[in-house]
Amino acid sequence: xxxxxxxxxxxxxxxxxxxxxxxxxxxxxxxxxxxxxxxxxxxxxxxxxxxxxxxxxxxxxxxxxxxxxxxxxxxxxxxxxxxxxxxxxxxxxxxxxxxxxxxxxxxxxxxxxxxxxxxxxxxxxxxxxxxxxxxxxxxxxxxxxxxxxxxxxxxxxxxxxxxxxxxxxxxxxxxxxxxxxxxxxxxxxxxxxxxxxxxxxxxxxxxxxxxxxxxxxxxxxxxxxxxxxxxxxxxxxxxxxxxxxxxxxxxxxxxxxxxxxxxxxxxxxxxxxxxxxxxxxxxxxxxxxxxxxxxxxxxxxxxxxxxxxxxxxxxxxxxxxxxxxxxxxxxxxxxxxxxxxxxxxxxxxxxxxxxxxxxxxxxxxxxxxxxxxxxxxxxxxxxxxxxxxxxxxxxxxxxxxxxxxxxxxxxxxxxxxxxxxxxxxxxxxxxxxxxxxxxxxxxxxxxxxxxxxxxxxxx
Numbered sequence: 001x002x003x004x005x006x007x008x009x010x011x012x013x014x015x016x017x018x019x020x021x022x023x024x025x026x027x028x029x030x031x032x033x034x035x036x037x038x039x040x041x042x043x044x045x046x047x048x049x050x051x052x053x054x055x056x057x058x059x060x061x062x063x064x065x066x067x068x069x070x071x072x073x074x075x076x077x078x079x080x081x082x083x084x085x086x087x088x089x090x091x092x093x094x095x096x097x098x099x100x101x102x103x104x105x106x107x108x109x110x111x112x113x114x115x116x117x118x119x120x121x122x123x124x125x126x127x128x129x130x131x132x133x134x135x136x137x138x139x140x141x142x143x144x145x146x147x148x149x150x151x152x153x154x155x156x157x158x159x160x161x162x163x164x165x166x167x168x169x170x171x172x173x174x175x176x177x178x179x180x181x182x183x184x185x186x187x188x189x190x191x192x193x194x195x196x197x198x199x200x201x202x203x204x205x206x207x208x209x210x211x212x213x214x215x216x217x218x219x220x221x222x223x224x225x226x227x228x229x230x231x232x233x234x235x236x237x238x239x240x241x242x243x244x245x246x247x248x249x250x251x252x253x254x255x256x257x258x259x260x261x262x263x264x265x266x267x268x269x270x271x272x273x274x275x276x277x278x279x280x281x282x283x284x285x286x287x288x289x290x291x292x293x294x295x296x297x298x299x300x301x302x303x304x305x306x307x308x309x310x311x312x313x314x315x316x317x318x319x320x321x322x323x324x325x326x327x328x329x330x331x332x333x334x335x336x337x338x339x340x341x342x343x344x345x346x347x348x349x350x351x352x353x354x355x356x357x358x359x360x361x362x363x364x365x366x367x368x369x370x371x372x373x374x375x376x377x378x379x380x381x382x383x384x385x386x387x388x389x390x391x392x393x394x395x396x397x398x399x400x401x402x403x404x405x406x407x408x409x410x411x412x413x414x415x416x417x418x419x420x421x422x423x424x425x426x427x428x429x430x431x432x433x434x435x436x437x438x439x440x441x442x443x444x445x446x447x448x449x450x451x452x453x454x455x456x457x458x459x
Contacts, residue, residue, distance in 0.1 A: 054124065054127065056187045059188065059190045060134045060190065062190055062191075063137045063138075063139065065139065066400075067401060067402055067403065068400060068402065069101055069400050070353070070357070070358065070399065070400050071100050071101065071349070071399075072102055072359070072396075073102055073362045073363075073364045073377070073392070074103040074325070074326065074361050074362070075102065075109065075110055075129055076110060076363065078110070079110055079129070079364070080136070081128045081131075081132050082366075084381070087381060087382065092135055094378065095138060098392075099137045100139065100392065100396045101138065101141050101193075101359065101361060102138030102139065102141065103141040103195075104126065104130065104133065105142075106142060106143070106144055106145065106180075106184060107147065107164065108145070108146050108164045110129055111125045111129060112126070113159045114148065114184070115148045116156070117150060117157040118156060121183070123184075126184075141191070142193070143325070144177075144181050144197060145165075145197045145198035145201065146164050146198070147173070151169040152168070152173075152202075153170055166201060168202025168215070168216075168219070174218060177223065178219075178225070178226040179226065181194070181196075181223045181226050185227050185231065191234075192231075194236050195240050196240065197216065197219070197220070197239075197240055198240055199240060199241065200212075200239065211241065211268040213239070216272070217239070217272050217275045220272070221275075221277040235280035236278070236279060236280055237279055237280055237323055238283055239283065241285075242265070242286055243284050243285065243286030243305075244261070244262040244265055245262065246259060246260055246291050246293075247259050248260065251263060254309070254312050257304065258296060258301065258304050258308065259290040259296055259302075259305065266312075269284075269316065273316060279317075280321070281320055281322070282317045282321070282322055282323065283323040284309065284313065284322075285325045286326075286328070287329070288306065288327075289328070295331065300347055300416070303348045306324070306327065306355065307352075307354060310357045321401075323359040324361065328363070329348050336374075337448070338374065339387075339449070340448045342388060343428070346391055346427045347427055349391070349399075349418075350417075353395070353399045353418055354418065362392060367380050368380060369381025369382075373386070375388055376388065377389040377392070394452060395425075398422070404420060405419065405420055406419040406424075408438060408439040410437075411436045411438070414428065414430050414436075415436045415438060415443075417438055419439065419455060422454065422455055422456055423452060423455060424452070424455055426443060428447060429448070430448070431447045439455065
């Protein structure tokens, strides 16, 4: 089993803060907020040795789509390739009914070390994921994270999974990482979209308590050049940084009822924007929760953070397409029902669509057979579809990127609505049944119900 490194590894800066006792409350809040969708922290595994690579797999071209799907998933440690054949087929059918984006990391989150020692490759697990993405008619995306141990100061031919997601390549190995990215691009020519790294992992400067945007951008530029050399049509994006916010105002150019953005994050994005070689899209991730008080002003109101950040990114970047590589909405130990969880997710997706986000990838928290799996797409080991799968399919079909949105009247603001010419989706944001007039029609919604309703002529 390949440990995933979990949803988020602790940044060194946070650890220092605990030691000096200055940001204890922030750390506690951060743990409560961001741990909601984490997988178990890695326990370490026996180190692996390098093997000779198999020939590249035969993969179908990405399915043709009329509009960019906007919506998709990221495969994590456990996914359909870990399931029995019957469940794997059910999952593939579920995903292919509305072809969406499917993202996979190159190391960790279900994939082994791709280059255990310099020049020796092992793509077996990555091949398996890419084959499933092809079989399930996904539009493939690759996240270029994480890096082999020897690029991070480890021993060639050995893999220490306890450090996979917390250490960045050393500067002297940025070229090696870029070369690995190019080799992967050549191996999977059907993949045209790459995100560079994940959450600035290993790029925290504990001395100055800031993100090391300079080092990240240096690595990014090398990867960008390497990928474009393989194929100029490849689309490359960064910086994939977590959009942390707090309730307290420590001084920031971006704030709202949902909280205050960490200015250090905004500064890092600004540096990357000014110094990057180029970019086809800008990538971030984040949670609706603040790091010190969870969701403010409430679970649904906090979702406005996603719209505010998307708008800010579009303005600052000169309207680069905005990608959300991950998004999270649920505090730890929330006690939410699946109905509430899915309702909050639906409203979050409405925020992405309304603010013009180009891409939003759902971090699929699949688990081992027999384990409870809140928010998953299918029941592990069983294959029965869960509510989030239908929600993603519906948004992919009716709200791809670029679809014109329609304004509709709503008599009760507790009902959230997203509409286009032919379809609208409504969400009851309360735990009680309510009736409202929406788009001129009276509707009754059960607690946290999500209801789809045709508008005008449907095809």
